[in-house]
Every structure is written in C-alpha cells, then in structure tokens.
C-alpha cells in the first residue's frame with residue numbers, strides 16, 4: 001500500500017480541494033441518487049438535501065459526497081471513500 005508522506009499532503013490536498021467539482025445537490029439529482037441507491041453520504045451517513053453542496057470525485061460520476069465531509073476525509077486519506085481509488089492528484 002502506498003503511504004503518502006505528511007509533508008506532501010498539504011500541497012496535494014489544496015490542489016485537490018481546489019479542483020473538486022462542487023455544486024448544489026439539487027432536486028433532479030435526488031431522484032437519480034435514490035434510484036442508484038446513492039441518496040446518502042457514506043462519510044456522515046446522512047441523506048442529501050436539495051441545498052447541500054456536494055463534491056464529485058473523478059473515479060465515478062456517482063462517487064459524490066458532501067463537500068465538507070469529503071474535505072475532512074481527504075485530510076486523512078487521499079482515496080475515494082467508496083472505491084478506494086487514489087484521488088487524482090493531477091491538475092487540470
């Protein structure tokens with residue numbers, strides 16, 4: 001398993017957080033999320049509300065989380081909470 005050295009995480013993290021695809025969850029997304037069984041944030045286990053801000057990871061378009069929860073998560077590990085793939089560090 002790859003271990004990321006703490007001194008590198010700060011820079012990478014700010015790149016990642018700056019590049020996250022953030023948006024309001026929105027009504028349409030709620031229905032789609034329910035159909036996919038993705039209506040709750042796996043980090044805090046709470047259901048998304050229409051006005052919640054979410055952030056999407058690049059591994060899968062259904063891998064989104066509350067942006068606040070994801071920020072906290074990524075401070076601990078730079079991987080997707082769902083598929084465990086390493087979060088893409090590359091800048092766009």
Ligand SMILES: [Zn+2]
Nearest residue numbers: 041044066069
């Ligand atoms: Zn959450």
Ligand SMILES: [Zn+2]
Nearest residue numbers: 059063080083
């Ligand atoms: Zn993922």
